[in-house]
Amino acid sequence: MDKNRCDKNSLKLRADGKMNKKILKNCGVILIVLFCLIPSTSSINLIDNTSKSNEEGLVYKEYYPGAPFDDLSICYYQPNQVIIKFDKKILDVKDIDEYDNYPVLKRSQGLNAVSVEYNGNNIHEYIENLNNIDRDEIEYAELNFVGTGCNDPHWNEQWGHQSVKIPEAWKKSKGRKSDGTRIVIAILDTGLDFNHEDINADDRVIYQYDVVNQDTDASDDHWHGTFNAGLIIATHDNNKGIKGIAPECNLVIIKVLDENNNCNALDVADGIYRALEFADIISMSLAFRNSPTSLITTCNNAYNQGAFLVAATGNEGLDIGYPAKYESVMAVGAIKPTLKGCDWSNVGPELELVGPGVDVISTLPNNKYEKKSGTSYASTYVAGVAALIMSSAVDSDFDDNENKNWENHEIRQYLMHIAFDLKRWYERDIFTSHGLVQAIKGPKNREINNNPITNLINNIINIFPIFKQLEKSLFYKLYLSNCLEGG
Numbered sequence: 001m002d003k004n005r006c007d008k009n010s011l012k013l014r015a016d017g018k019m020n021k022k023i024l025k026n027c028g029v030i031l032i033v034l035f036c037l038i039p040s041t042s043s044i045n046l047i048d049n050t051s052k053s054n055e056e057g058l059v060y061k062e063y064y065p066g067a068p069f070d071d072l073s074i075c076y077y078q079p080n081q082v083i084i085k086f087d088k089k090i091l092d093v094k095d096i097d098e099y100d101n102y103p104v105l106k107r108s109q110g111l112n113a114v115s116v117e118y119n120g121n122n123i124h125e126y127i128e129n130l131n132n133i134d135r136d137e138i139e140y141a142e143l144n145f146v147g148t149g150c151n152d153p154h155w156n157e158q159w160g161h162q163s164v165k166i167p168e169a170w171k172k173s174k175g176r177k178s179d180g181t182r183i184v185i186a187i188l189d190t191g192l193d194f195n196h197e198d199i200n201a202d203d204r205v206i207y208q209y210d211v212v213n214q215d216t217d218a219s220d221d222h223w224h225g226t227f228n229a230g231l232i233i234a235t236h237d238n239n240k241g242i243k244g245i246a247p248e249c250n251l252v253i254i255k256v257l258d259e260n261n262n263c264n265a266l267d268v269a270d271g272i273y274r275a276l277e278f279a280d281i282i283s284m285s286l287a288f289r290n291s292p293t294s295l296i297t298t299c300n301n302a303y304n305q306g307a308f309l310v311a312a313t314g315n316e317g318l319d320i321g322y323p324a325k326y327e328s329v330m331a332v333g334a335i336k337p338t339l340k341g342c343d344w345s346n347v348g349p350e351l352e353l354v355g356p357g358v359d360v361i362s363t364l365p366n367n368k369y370e371k372k373s374g375t376s377y378a379s380t381y382v383a384g385v386a387a388l389i390m391s392s393a394v395d396s397d398f399d400d401n402e403n404k405n406w407e408n409h410e411i412r413q414y415l416m417h418i419a420f421d422l423k424r425w426y427e428r429d430i431f432t433s434h435g436l437v438q439a440i441k442g443p444k445n446r447e448i449n450n451n452p453i454t455n456l457i458n459n460i461i462n463i464f465p466i467f468k469q470l471e472k473s474l475f476y477k478l479y480l481s482n483c484l485e486g487g
Helices: 002-037 039-048 124-133 159-163 224-233 263-274 293-304 375-390 408-418 445-447 453-464 465-472 475-486
Strands: 059-062 074-086 102-108 112-116 138-149 184-189 205-210 250-255 262-264 283-284 308-312 329-335 351-356 362-364 368-372
Touching: 074 124, 074 262, 074 293, 102 263, 112 263, 124 138, 138 263, 138 293, 159 351, 184 224, 184 263, 184 375, 205 263, 224 250, 224 362, 224 375, 250 263, 263 283, 263 293, 283 375, 293 308, 293 329, 308 375, 308 408, 329 375, 351 408, 368 375, 375 408
Parallel strands: 059 074, 184 250, 184 283, 205 250, 283 308, 308 329, 329 351
Antiparallel strands: 074 112, 074 138, 102 112, 138 262, 362 368
């Protein structure tokens, strides 16, 4: 009995032991699964090392192909790339192929800066160290931020030319001065289709460079650049396509936007320096959500050397992007054919002018034509109009230096002075600032706002908002047309 009992107890103990082992085994499996699900310390560090928030609430994240640009709180940067700007008196970038053992990816001799391939653990700490430690050769270091293009016989479809009074301006000039000198516009964009039937590239393009691929072929692998270039220099009276705004000016084509219509800060900065050697006007239909040091440095330098800089405000319906936001750059928004502001055109106190930005027709690669909308084309209008005015005689009231040559600050003030003021009736001036760019002097807002017909309509609309529909009436269109024609 005792033996049997003892054997039963042994069996029970062995069974309990097996059960305990099974429980321990199961617990071990659960712990392993949980361990796999919980991010490791190194994984947490990896996330922290690639993303960072600044004091303004912007989040810096690594760029990847197809990354959306619709979240304005996110600023993308090129993964593992650091821009380092050197003091040329101490270190010339042409003499280095690496820095801190990190290989040089690209160099801008104009800016005397490089982008290096960073292979360390924390790119943000590395940049902070470069900016804070005492290295005499370094002026600053920053992420290589990513920006994007502002996306954005047909003569009778070019409503923008009519509203801006471009045909009237052609009676004086089409982009070439009386002494034969041609105004030069640099277009920083996706490049150009040099074989387009309506663009005389052989005669009009005096310099090209592809900063993206570091070569001398700035062919367009998107379409954005061809569209903007055609808007300015499309050939007249050739029974093809459209009429350019300033067909007798010369172009510098700098490819800074890639096949996806994206760009990075060092490429744009290098593009500005390259353009500065030739250009009177630098047109940039692109935008960054933050302000890279390399970008503001080059814009200010170009302006101080006499270039007139124009940029699109952006198409998100929010705050103005960079470089349009800089004091050295004229910021241009978009309007509709009805001369009303666009709710997607970025606004802010830096906005100076608006231009045609809806249903704008121009050239596309492979001899095509299409209508597009965006602030890109509005800013291109301003660049083209500036060329028309700069190739004409200087208005003595704006010749500050009395040298009979247009200077960048003079052309800027003149454009704002002669703009067609759209702050009338119920239009919100936040969308239009000084008004619609004009190629020649026209009636100002006081001539319209003091008109008894305008005052009557204004009073009716203030009392009965439903009468806003008056703007769509034939009477309104005829009256507005009369104003634009100077009647």
